Amino acid sequence: MGTVRRHAFIECNAEKVWAFVGAPERLHDWFPITACRVEGQKRWITLAAGIVFEEDIITLDHDLRRFQYKIVNNSLIKFHLGTLDVIPDGDNRCLVTYSTDMDPEVLALPIAGAASVGLAKVKQMFDGQK
Amino acid sequence: MGRKILFITTDQQRYDALGCNGGTIARTPNIDALSSAGITFDRAHPQNVVCMPSRSTMITGQHVSTHGVWMNGVPLPQDAPSIASDLRGAGYATALIGKAHFEPLLDPFLRFTENQIGNQRKTTDNPNDPHRGFDHMELSTHGAVGQLHYSQWIRDNHPEAAGGFYSVLDNELQVNAEGGGDSNAPQLKVNPIPTEWYHTHWVAQQTIKWLNSLPADKDWFCWMSFPDPHHPWDPPASELHRVPWRELDLPAGYIEDKSKREQIIDDKLRHWRGWYDGSFVSNYEAPAKWVPSTLTADQVREVNAFTHVENELIDDAIGTVLRAIDTRGWANDLDVLYTTDHGEFQGDFGLLFKGPYHVDSLMRLPLIWRPAPSSNTKISTRVSAPVGLVSLAATFAHIAGIERPSYTEAARLPIDDAEAVSLGHERVLTEWDSVLFGKIVHLRTICRGNWVCTAALDGTMSKFGEGELYDLVNDPLQHVNRWSDDSVRALRDDLLSDLWANLPAQVLPLRNMDAPV
Numbered sequence: 318m319g320t321v322r323r324h325a326f327i328e329c330n331a332e333k334v335w336a337f338v339g340a341p342e343r344l345h346d347w348f349p350i351t352a353c354r355v356e357g358q359k360r361w362i363t364l365a366a367g368i369v370f371e372e373d374i375i376t377l378d379h380d381l382r383r384f385q386y387k388i389v390n391n392s393l394i395k396f397h398l399g400t401l402d403v404i405p406d407g408d409n410r411c412l413v414t415y416s417t418d419m420d421p422e423v424l425a426l427p428i429a430g431a432a433s434v435g436l437a438k439v440k441q442m443f444d445g446q447k
Numbered sequence: 448m449g450r451k452i453l454f455i456t457t458d459q460q461r462y463d464a465l466g467c468n469g470g471t472i473a474r475t476p477n478i479d480a481l482s483s484a485g486i487t488f489d490r491a492h493p494q495n496v497v498c499m500p501s502r503s504t505m506i507t508g509q510h511v512s513t514h515g516v517w518m519n520g521v522p523l524p525q526d527a528p529s530i531a532s533d534l535r536g537a538g539y540a541t542a543l544i545g546k547a548h549f550e551p552l553l554d555p556f557l558r559f560t561e562n563q564i565g566n567q568r569k570t571t572d573n574p575n576d577p578h579r580g581f582d583h584m585e586l587s588t589h590g591a592v593g594q595l596h597y598s599q600w601i602r603d604n605h606p607e608a609a610g611g612f613y614s615v616l617d618n619e620l621q622v623n624a625e626g627g628g629d630s631n632a633p634q635l636k637v638n639p640i641p642t643e644w645y646h647t648h649w650v651a652q653q654t655i656k657w658l659n660s661l662p663a664d665k666d667w668f669c670w671m672s673f674p675d676p677h678h679p680w681d682p683p684a685s686e687l688h689r690v691p692w693r694e695l696d697l698p699a700g701y702i703e704d705k706s707k708r709e710q711i712i713d714d715k716l717r718h719w720r721g722w723y724d725g726s727f728v729s730n731y732e733a734p735a736k737w738v739p740s741t742l743t744a745d746q747v748r749e750v751n752a753f754t755h756v757e758n759e760l761i762d763d764a765i766g767t768v769l770r771a772i773d774t775r776g777w778a779n780d781l782d783v784l785y786t787t788d789h790g791e792f793q794g795d796f797g798l799l800f801k802g803p804y805h806v807d808s809l810m811r812l813p814l815i816w817r818p819a820p821s822s823n824t825k826i827s828t829r830v831s832a833p834v835g836l837v838s839l840a841a842t843f844a845h846i847a848g849i850e851r852p853s854y855t856e857a858a859r860l861p862i863d864d865a866e867a868v869s870l871g872h873e874r875v876l877t878e879w880d881s882v883l884f885g886k887i888v889h890l891r892t893i894c895r896g897n898w899v900c901t902a903a904l905d906g907t908m909s910k911f912g913e914g915e916l917y918d919l920v921n922d923p924l925q926h927v928n929r930w931s932d933d934s935v936r937a938l939r940d941d942l943l944s945d946l947w948a949n950l951p952a953q954v955l956p957l958r959n960m961d962a963p964v
Contacts, residue, residue, distance in 0.1 A: 319884055323959070349556045365557030366566070366594065393620060421620040422884060423553070423731070423963040426520060430961025431556045 319422025321429035325436040331405035348435040459677035460787035473755040477766035485817030501788035508840025508855030512953040530840035532580030542583040545672030551962030613679035624734035632746035651764035680753035692752030700795030733800035747794035832867030893946035900942040
């Protein structure tokens with residue numbers, strides 16, 4: 318099992334950041350993917366290399382500010398759980414973490430790399446906003 | 448007109464692969480001729496023994512601690528210094544053809560420029576400010592998968608050949624351990640691909656095409672980078688007759704007696720035995736499901752035979768390119784540098800592949816500088832002083848007649864041992880860092896005065912204060928670890944002091960690892 322975590326401290330109110338990253342259908346606005354579609358508890362994302370991941374949305378908790386999903390119906394992936402948390406650190410600062418647990422473990426690394434790119438973009442978008 | 452620079456690299460090639468370095472199997476007349484007409488380095492080390500960190504050192508002229516590419520899968524930043532950019536700024540046309548690997552190969556998000564331009568079948572991302580300073584990039588790796596140009600070329604033109612290569616990853620996306628050939632050796636396959644479709648030939652042909660696109664009076668820097676003889680070992684089947692594996696003697700570094708072999712391994716840092724037994728896989732440089740202790744003598748022979756075949760094909764390809772350069776009338780102004788990024792066990796100690804093992808198998812590299820005949824440089828010399836690939840960038844600048852870039856951390860290569868002293872080539876340093884899902888190995892190594900001293904830092908199986916020390920003159924196969932030998936304690940401590948005094952401070956925090964390779 319590969320387990321990785323990436324994070325960013327963002328100088329912005331947690332609610333405001335969560336309103337953006339906690340919207341599963343807006344993933345393509347910050348994560349380096351080319352397309353995203355949500356239907357009920359299902360999400361499909363398309364990567365630049367043309368790969369499509371089908372995902373089940375497991376948790377969308379607006380109180381905890383936690384989003385969890387797993388990639389399903391993929392012959393290569395035995396287990397996957399992705400977790401996004403937005404944790405307030407005072408009124409105008411928050412910590413965003415993106416964790417991936419995955420088997421095969423090698424795939425956890427490129428997903429974590431993409432998460433770093435995504436978190437950097439969120440930080441760029443929200444840093445300094447009240 | 449100035450001097451042209453042909454920088455030739457192979458991947459994972461041993462010092463003794465070449466005839467000019469005492470190799471007796473592969474016939475390498477073209478490389479041997481470069482050695483005869485140039486400067487051959489007998490103690491050249493990489494600054495890291497895996498691809499991405501080592502290649503990042505070549506292009507930046509920096510140690511790993513500085514450029515920060517501490518392991519495969521850690522991308523070299525887009526804005527990292529590049530000697531190609533400096534040469535381009537001095538008016539050189541610049542190209543990298545073959546294996547780059549400054550950025551991860553496994554890139555499903557297509558985040559990295561190398562994969563992007565391959566995917567888009569382009570040879571540059573921006574003609575005005577090209578990626579890493581190369582006007583032209585046509586890239587390849589070890590087979591026909593992925594986004595790079597060679598893979599696209601095979602799939603576009605010879606799709607029936609794509610499946611002939613060994614599959615680098617298995618169906619669980621792990622580095623494949625499946626065996627092949629007659630001996631069932633890991634990562635070995637008989638590949639039916641015709642020689643003229645194989646990547647070695649493709650790299651040479653694309654190099655010639657690019658050179659032929661240049662005006663006669665243009666100065667140029669071309670990095671021709673062969674993916675071989677890195678595993679998987681799957682050269683064209685039609686070439687295997689060159690080296691019949693059953694006729695090979697076992698290499699000197701292979702220890703046939705199992706108990707003696709294991710005794711020698713047990714005398715080293717503990718992660719050696721962990722990997723040998725299959726209980727500790729610290730990185731992705733070898734198949735995790737393959738257990739080295741199962742390696743047979745016949746597998747060693749067959750892996751070596753396939754490797755020698757690949758080395759002969761590389762030598763043939765180099766000859767073809769040099770003749771094409773001669774045809775253009777550039778031979779008199781041509782500097783050729785030949786090296787590789789790191790070595791390969793190839794059976795030494797009963798092991799294959801590479802990893803955190805700082806011995807000659809992985810660290811002693813072929814390195815040849817054939818200066819332009821027009822430069823009237825003294826030739827036919829051998830340099831015994833320790834040098835590193837970290838000196839390449841400054842050497843390219845020197846050849847081009849530009850000031851050594853301030854970002855480089857080592858003087859240019861010397862032309863003889865006397866100049867090695869004046870340029871300060873007293874020691875060469877190598878680093879290893881692997882942090883993989885809780886399995887941690889950190890090593891720091893100095894080679895000076897025919898001794899190699901490796902200090903472990905705190906990790907999963909070793910702690911600071913442990914290490915390895917080898918006498919390269921009296922123990923050329925590094926069988927005897929002198930680390931705890933009181934008779935050389937003062938020497939060891941002096942080497943360690945020298946190591947800590949000269950190793951650049953590591954840029955922290957370590958950059959993220961974004962892929963396995």
